[in-house]
Structure formats: C-alpha cells, structure tokens
Amino acid sequence: MAENLRTFIERGLVTGASFTRREALKRLGSGTLFLFSLRNAKAGGQKQPFLTSRLHIGEDGIVTVLTGKVECGQGVRTTLTQVAAEELSLEPGRVRLIMGDTALVPDDGGTWGSLTTPETVPVIRKACSAMRELLCRCAASEWHADLKTLTVTNGQISGTGGRIYAYRDLTRSPLLANAVSADARSIDPNSWRVCGTSLRAINGAAIVRGALPYSSDLVFDRALHGRVLHPPNHRCTLGSFDASEAEHLPEVRVVHDGNFLGVTAPTPDQAAAAVAVIRAEWTNGELGDPRNLFADLKAKAKPPELKEAGRYPALLEAGSLAVGMEAAEHKLEATYHITYIGHVPLEARTAIAQWQGDQVTVHCGTQAPFSVRGEIAKALNIPAENVRVIVSDTGSGYGAKHNSECELEAVRLARGTQEPVRLAWSRHEEFTQAYCRPAAVMEVRSGVQGDGKILAWEFHNYNGGAASLAAPYQIPNRYAAYHASESPLRQGSYRSLAAVGNTFARETHVDELAAMLKLDPLEIRLRNIDNARLKAVLTCAAERFGWGKSRSGNGVGYGLACNVEKGGHLALFTELEVDGSNVHLKRMVAAFDVGAIINPDILSNQVEGAIIQGIGGALFEQLEFDKTRILNGRLVAYRVPRFTDVPDIEVILVDHRDIPSAGAGESPITTTAPSIGSALFAATGKRIRELPMLPAFAGSGS
Amino acid sequence: MTNFRLNVNGAEFSVTTNETTPVLSVLRDNLHLMGAKPGCGEGQCGACTVLVDGNAIHSCITPISDVAARSVVTIEGLGRGAQLHPVQQAFLDHSAFQCGYCTPGMIMACVALLKKNPHPTVQDIRRELNGNLCRCGTYARIIKAVQQAAESAQDG
Numbered sequence: 001m002a003e004n005l006r007t008f009i010e011r012g013l014v015t016g017a018s019f020t021r022r023e024a025l026k027r028l029g030s031g032t033l034f035l036f037s038l039r040n041a042k043a044g045g046q047k048q049p050f051l052t053s054r055l056h057i058g059e060d061g062i063v064t065v066l067t068g069k070v071e072c073g074q075g076v077r078t079t080l081t082q083v084a085a086e087e088l089s090l091e092p093g094r095v096r097l098i099m100g101d102t103a104l105v106p107d108d109g110g111t112w113g114s115l116t117t118p119e120t121v122p123v124i125r126k127a128c129s130a131m132r133e134l135l136c137r138c139a140a141s142e143w144h145a146d147l148k149t150l151t152v153t154n155g156q157i158s159g160t161g162g163r164i165y166a167y168r169d170l171t172r173s174p175l176l177a178n179a180v181s182a183d184a185r186s187i188d189p190n191s192w193r194v195c196g197t198s199l200r201a202i203n204g205a206a207i208v209r210g211a212l213p214y215s216s217d218l219v220f221d222r223a224l225h226g227r228v229l230h231p232p233n234h235r236c237t238l239g240s241f242d243a244s245e246a247e248h249l250p251e252v253r254v255v256h257d258g259n260f261l262g263v264t265a266p267t268p269d270q271a272a273a274a275v276a277v278i279r280a281e282w283t284n285g286e287l288g289d290p291r292n293l294f295a296d297l298k299a300k301a302k303p304p305e306l307k308e309a310g311r312y313p314a315l316l317e318a319g320s321l322a323v324g325m326e327a328a329e330h331k332l333e334a335t336y337h338i339t340y341i342g343h344v345p346l347e348a349r350t351a352i353a354q355w356q357g358d359q360v361t362v363h364c365g366t367q368a369p370f371s372v373r374g375e376i377a378k379a380l381n382i383p384a385e386n387v388r389v390i391v392s393d394t395g396s397g398y399g400a401k402h403n404s405e406c407e408l409e410a411v412r413l414a415r416g417t418q419e420p421v422r423l424a425w426s427r428h429e430e431f432t433q434a435y436c437r438p439a440a441v442m443e444v445r446s447g448v449q450g451d452g453k454i455l456a457w458e459f460h461n462y463n464g465g466a467a468s469l470a471a472p473y474q475i476p477n478r479y480a481a482y483h484a485s486e487s488p489l490r491q492g493s494y495r496s497l498a499a500v501g502n503t504f505a506r507e508t509h510v511d512e513l514a515a516m517l518k519l520d521p522l523e524i525r526l527r528n529i530d531n532a533r534l535k536a537v538l539t540c541a542a543e544r545f546g547w548g549k550s551r552s553g554n555g556v557g558y559g560l561a562c563n564v565e566k567g568g569h570l571a572l573f574t575e576l577e578v579d580g581s582n583v584h585l586k587r588m589v590a591a592f593d594v595g596a597i598i599n600p601d602i603l604s605n606q607v608e609g610a611i612i613q614g615i616g617g618a619l620f621e622q623l624e625f626d627k628t629r630i631l632n633g634r635l636v637a638y639r640v641p642r643f644t645d646v647p648d649i650e651v652i653l654v655d656h657r658d659i660p661s662a663g664a665g666e667s668p669i670t671t672t673a674p675s676i677g678s679a680l681f682a683a684t685g686k687r688i689r690e691l692p693m694l695p696a697f698a699g700s701g702s
Numbered sequence: 703m704t705n706f707r708l709n710v711n712g713a714e715f716s717v718t719t720n721e722t723t724p725v726l727s728v729l730r731d732n733l734h735l736m737g738a739k740p741g742c743g744e745g746q747c748g749a750c751t752v753l754v755d756g757n758a759i760h761s762c763i764t765p766i767s768d769v770a771a772r773s774v775v776t777i778e779g780l781g782r783g784a785q786l787h788p789v790q791q792a793f794l795d796h797s798a799f800q801c802g803y804c805t806p807g808m809i810m811a812c813v814a815l816l817k818k819n820p821h822p823t824v825q826d827i828r829r830e831l832n833g834n835l836c837r838c839g840t841y842a843r844i845i846k847a848v849q850q851a852a853e854s855a856q857d858g
Contacts, residue, residue, distance in 0.1 A: 203802065204802075205794065209786070346739070395803030396803065609800055635742040636742075
C-alpha cells in the first residue's frame with residue numbers, strides 16, 4: 001500500500017481561515033505557501049487524506065520550513081535546517097525554520113522520545129526532495145529542456161544562455177495549477193554536503209549575545225502579571241478560602257475557577273503579595289509515608305498491561321525461566337531502587353496569554369505545542385482552532401515541559417481579567433508543581449553458567465516504566481515486566497525515562513555476576529552480546545579507555561556499562577577515585593552509534609550533556625518529601641552537577657551512513673549510573689544498589 | 703520608593719523603585735535588558751550574572767541600592783557593535799552551550815574570571831565558575847572556550 005502513496009504538492013490557498021491563522025500567516029511574509037499531501041497515485045489523486053503546509057517560498061528566495069517540533073537545546077533547529085538545505089540543494093543560510101506555532105505549522109507530535117530525528121527528519125527530507133524534483137520539472141517544462149540534464153545548485157537551475165530557474169519561480173509555474181505529484185529520491189548520504197558536517201548552531205550568535213528571546217523574555221505592553229495559589233501537593237482540592245483582603249489591594253484581581261485560584265496585578269511583586277494574603281483550606285492531600293515508598297510502590301503494583309505492541313511493551317518473554325534456572329550453575333537475586341528527581345530546566349516556565357474575542361494566543365516554552373493547545377481547549381471547552389500556542393526556543397526541558405500547566409493557568413487568568421497576562425513560575429514552583437522523574441523498584445533474578453553465559457533472566461520494574469526493559473544480551477530464557485503502580489508524587493516523562501533505572505539495575509546486576517564468577521566485567525558482556533554494533537562500541541571505547549591496563553584498587557576504580565536504547569548503541573567507561581566518602585570522577589570515555597550522523601558536533605554535545613545530567617541522578621540528585629509536600633524544592637537544597645563534579649569526557653562517534661539516524665538526545669544518559677557504580681565497586685568492593693549512590697555510599701561505612 | 707541613577711553598559715538611567723529591588727528586576731522590567739536571566743532567585747545558578755565595576759555578581763540577590771553610582775555591564779554591553787567580545791567568540795567557536803539559557807551569565811562570569819586571572823588553569827576555571835550552572839552539561843566546552851579566550855587575549 002505504502003508504495004502507491006505519492007507526494008502531491010500544491011499552492012496554498014488561504015480561505016476561510018480563523019483569525020489566529022490569518023494572523024499567523026503574516027509571520028511568513030510575502031511569498032507562496034506550499035501544501036503537501038500523500039495520495040494514492042492509482043486512484044488519480046482524488047482523495048485528499050491530509051494536507052500539510054510544510055514549505056513556504058518567499059519572494060526573496062528564502063525557503064521556510066514549518067514544523068511542530070521545537071528547539072530545547074538539543075540542536076534540531078540546526079539539524080533540520082541541514083536536512084532541508086541538503087535536499088533542496090540550497091545553502092543553509094537560505095533556509096528558515098518556523099517551529100511550534102500551532103496556527104501555522106503541521107502537528108509533528110511533541111518534541112519527546114528522541115523522535116525528531118527518526119520521524120520528522122524523513123518527513124522534511126521527503127517534502128524538500130519533492131520540492132527539488134518539482135523545481136527541475138517546472139524548469140524543464142518552461143524551457144522545453146530534458147529533465148535529466150537539469151541539476152539544482154545553490155537553489156537554482158542554470159540553463160543555456162544564462163537562464164536561471166529558482167525556487168521563487170515556482171510560484172508562477174502553470175504546472176502548479178493543480179496538485180502535482182512529485183516524488184524524488186533523497187540525496188544519497190554518501191554524497192551529503194551539508195548533512196554530516198558540524199554546522200554551527202543556527203541560533204548560536206543570538207545566544208552568545210544574550211539576544212535569543214525565550215518565552216520568559218517576551219515583553220508585552222499592558223500585560224498584567226499573574227500568580228497562582230498552589231496547593232501543598234497535587235492530591236489536594238481547594239476547600240474554603242477567603243480572598244477578600246487580596247481583592248482590596250490596589251489593582252489586584254482575584255480569579256477563581258473550580259480548584260484554581262490566582263491573582264493578577266500590575267507587577268510580579270504585587271501579585272506575589274496578593275497571593276500571600278489569601279487564606280485557603282486544602283483538603284485530602286496525603287502523599288503517604290516516604291519511608292515506605294518502595295514497599296508501597298510494590299504493594300500497589302498492577303500486573304503488566306498487555307497493550308498492542310508499541311515502542312515499549314510492558315512484558316517481554318522468551319523460552320522458559322524454570323528451564324533456564326534449572327540448568328544454570330549459579331544464581332543471583334538482587335533488588336535495585338531509584339528515587340524521584342527533578343528535571344530542573346534552568347528556564348522556569350513562563351506563559352503569556354491574550355484573548356481576542358473567543359480566541360486565545362499563548363506564548364510559552366513547551367515541548368509539545370499541540371498537546372498544550374488540546375489540553376487548553378479541553379479544559380475550557382472551546383475548539384482547538386481557537387487556541388494558538390507559539391513556542392519560543394526553550395531554556396530546556398529534558399522531558400519536563402510536556403503538559404499544559406503554567407500555560408493553562410495563564411489562560412485562565414487572562415480570561416478572568418480580559419487582559420493579557422504573563423505568568424512566570426518561580427524555581428520553587430518548577431520543583432514542586434511540575435511532575436518529576438518516577439521512583440522505581442527493580443528486581444532481578446538470574447541464572448548463569450561458570451563461563452558467564454546467562455541462561456535465565458527475570459526482571460521486574462515497579463512504577464518506573466518499560467524503556468530499556470529489553471536487555472541487549474542473548475539470553476535464551478527471559479521474562480521482563482513493567483508493573484504500573486500508584487505514585488505519591490506526580491510523575492511524568494524524563495530524559496530516557498525508565499531506561500535510566502532499568503539500565504542501572506540490569507548493568508549493575510551483570511557487573512555483580514562478573515564479580516561472583518571472577519570474570520572481567522567487559523568479558524562477561526562480550527560473551528552475552530551478539531549485536532555487532534554494541535560489540536563495536538564496547539571494544540572501541542575499551543581500547544581508547546585503556547581497559548585492563550591498570551588494576552582497580554586502593555581507592556581507584558575502573559568500570560563500564562552498555563546499553564541499546566531508542567536505536568542508540570552506547571558504551572561508557574569510567575575512572576574514579578574515592579577519598580573517604582567522597583567520590584571524584586576522573587575520566588569517562590563513551591562510544592556511541594546512532595546510525596548516520598547529521599551533525600557530529602551537536603551529537604557529541606548531546607552525548608556529553610546527557611552523561612553529565614546522568615551524574616546528578618547517579619550520585620546525589622533526589623527530591624525529598626514528607627506526607628504533604630516536597631521539602632527541598634530550591635537549588636540551595638537540591639544539588640545538580642556543577643563544574644567541579646564533571647570528569648574529563650571523551651566521546652567517540654561511530655558513523656554509519658547506511659543506517660537511518662536514530663535520535664540521540666536521551667539514550668546516552670542511561671549508562672552513567674551503572675558505569676559509575678561498576679567503578680565504585682571496583683575501587684572499594686562496595687556494591688550500591690540504589691540511586692542516588694552517594695548517600696548510601698557515605699552511610700555504608702568505610 | 704527611591705530614585706536611583708544607574709550606569710548600565712555606559713549609559714545613564716534614572717529608575718524609581720524600592721531600595722531592596724534586585725538589580726535583575728530593574729534590568730529586565732525597567733530597562734528591558736533581557737540578557738541576564740532569572741534562574742533560581744537565590745544566587746545559586748549564576749544565570750543572572752552581570753558585572754559591577756568589573757566583578758561578577760548575582761543580580762537576582764543584589765539590591766539596586768548596592769549598584770547605584772557604579773558601573774554595571776550586562777551581556778548586551780559586552781561586544782562592540784557587530785564585534786563579539788573574545789569570550790563570546792570563544793563560546794561560539796566551541797559550541798559551549800545547548801539551550802543557551804545559562805550562557806549570558808556564564809559569559810559574564812568568564813569575563814570577570816579572566817580579568818582577575820588572565821591565565822587560569824583548568825582547576826581555576828572549575829573553581830571560579832562553580833557558581834554557574836549549565837543544566838545541559840556543556841561544562842567541558844566552556845572550559846575550552848575560556849582557555850581559548852585567555853590565549854586570544856595573550857595573542858592580542
């Protein structure tokens with residue numbers, strides 16, 4: 001079926017558009033918008049399943065690519081520009097991206113799951129190669145030239161006699177009177193000129209000048225400042241309240257809507273002062289006893305949910321555990337824990353909402369503009385078309401900014417006051433009102449031969465999730481399950497989410513098997529891996545690291561871990577030094593294979609950053625809470641990695657031009673904790689089975 | 703409310719506000735200089751770093767009364783027209799950022815560091831910049847950028 005679908009391109013006609021859509025189109029400037037659809041070629045292209053406005057060609061020849069993905073620091077503004085420039089045969093400087101404006105761009109899904117590269121890159125590639133093909137076809141038709149003789153260079157075709165046919169000439173091509181089918185082969189990766197190079201960040205110059213406008217930097221004349229009275233925890237409901245004192249403050253307005261209670265004022269200080277004098281009773285807000293966290297998570301766990309095979313099935317089964325355990329010479333059983341942590345994006349979220357009639361525009365820094373639009377529409381019972389969400393490049397998210405929280409609050413305040421309202425969350429709100437990375441319990445039971453061959457593997461994750469549930473090892477008898485549970489804290493997405501805990505548990509367990517059998521931790525992995533790409537990154541990183549050249553001991557330790565997650569193949573080696581209860585990370589060497597590399601420098605930056613973010617969760621990050629609230633929701637009380645925590649990191653990238661690129665922003669976080677734990681055990685003989693490791697390590701005595 | 707005369711990026715401003723208003727609020731809300739960023743509100747992350755008489759300060763916890771009649775420089779006042787400051791150029795050359803939110807504060811802290819210590823060791827850089835957070839984790843690149851800026855100052 002799929003091969004019958006062809007790409008059709010047509011000029012965009014803007015009729016019957018809503019106010020927000022007409023406003024949005026002004027962003028494009030003068031030129032022509034091109035719409036794309038996939039239709040069944042054999043049916044004559046009658047059916048129009050879905051029209052996507054993907055490209056705009058300006059009168060100045062600038063090609064604008066429209067995408068629902070957003071830039072959070074992971075570099076997609078640059079890599080998507082490279083992909084478009086490559087396929088259009090255009091200089092990157094002639095390509096512009098408009099990202100995350102729901103009134104203008106196609107819904108490419110949220111910027112999550114490392115899906116921009118595997119899913120959105122091919123879509124943009126296809127649209128741009130079709131556009132290049134169309135350019136050749138129109139030039140050939142106009143010039144009565146042979147199509148095969150025409151090639152696009154620098155965005156134009158040069159004909160005989162100095163004739164030139166460029167993208168902006170398409171606007172007047174008679175071929176485009178109706179939708180035109182135009183499918184073309186993408187540029188062969190081995191011939192890439194723009195992709196595969198370390199093009200510098202498109203927004204880099206603005207960043208170093210402090211001129212990149214984040215949503216928290218946007219200035220709106222006459223905008224009021226909002227502040228919300230937040231409950232002590234997410235389980236509370238608003239009981240009785242008295243806001244009369246706040247209402248009598250000059251220029252303060254109180255907005256109450258169900259469980260929502262907030263104020264607006266001319267300045268943020270006035271708004272904060274007004275919220276401070278509201279007296280409210282919150283009811284039904286117990287979080288449970290944090291001392292029983294892990295027991296409770298397990299007690300409230302449900303059997304694995306067997307959904308249709310998705311990206312992460314909750315149950316993976318092969319062979320017979322009983323048979324495997326029976327045959328195994330040695331057995332090992334252990335339990336691992338990870339706790340709740342915060343994302344701590346440096347830019348706390350800000351939203352500015354403005355109503356015009358029954359339509360509202362929201363500027364914000366979400367990772368998922370269309371989800372936020374949908375959530376706002378649903379909450380207020382208005383059509384999604386009446387909500388326009390415009391995303392600025394974001395002061396990062398790491399999975400934190402998927403939902404409409406601050407955004408919906410700003411919209412409520414703006415509706416209540418009929419004025420534009422800016423709502424900026426404080427750092428404390430960012431810690432306590434946003435969802436956090438789930439805590440989890442992982443139980444592992446294994447059976448192994450004396451030579452290290454794993455015969456049986458039983459793995460349970462409670463509450464964390466199913467990512468990286470599949471071990472990258474050839475194990476004939478295996479059972480791995482994710483059990484959803486009831487979490488006391490509000491939890492949600494995170495960089496690689498459950499893969500952090502699952503990889504920590506699995507790799508630590510394999511390290512324990514190696515220690516039990518007195519095998520080299522690298523050797524036991526190689527004996528159980530038949531994935532050539534994983535083997536290659538392991539051996540390549542081991543060689544660069546100098547694995548086996550020095551012996552661990554006397555407070556110095558060498559360790560490793562590996563993983564396959566979201567299409568990324570990763571090995572990470574760690575050298576550390578222990579001094580009392582202090583752990584000093586000295587050196588890390590990573591090797592990473594994600595298929596064809598679109599931008600090596602951006603990829604390397606992502607790998608370094610993910611490893612470093614992993615250090616926080618591995619060693620010291622944890623949200624502390626009691627029965628009613630999070631206790632350490634401030635940066636003075638919640639430790640994140642700083643300059644002095646970070647070792648020298650070397651990243652080796654393995655490029656496979658023949659393998660489609662996988663996303664890379666998340667998976668390299670997964671090996672940090674087990675690699676450190678492996679080195680810590682090598683240095684001290686102490687096995688830490690919980691994250692963060694430092695409190696447990698310090699408490700284990702020396 | 704008190705009237706303060708301020709010198710920011712070489713220009714004189716007059717602002718009427720409370721004595722305790724943080725410098726960061728005046729820069730952003732009154733002068734619309736948005737380069738310095740709010741990050742934590744308690745001097746823990748360094749996103750709000752600006753220079754006062756050449757020294758790096760956390761503008762989110764420094765009251766405006768402390769900087770009256772002194773010279774304040776923000777990221778907007780660092781380069782000369784189109785010309786980037788060598789530290790800005792070094793950050794660009796090493797892609798020493800991801801989301802870029804910490805970058806203005808980080809660059810100001812680096813400028814202050816190099817003024818105090820023109821030839822810092824890696825250890826000096828780590829120690830002196832430890833009050834500035836990069837949650838994206840570009841620390842190694844920032845260290846390289848500072849080293850390049852130190853060398854270019856030496857060459858120039």
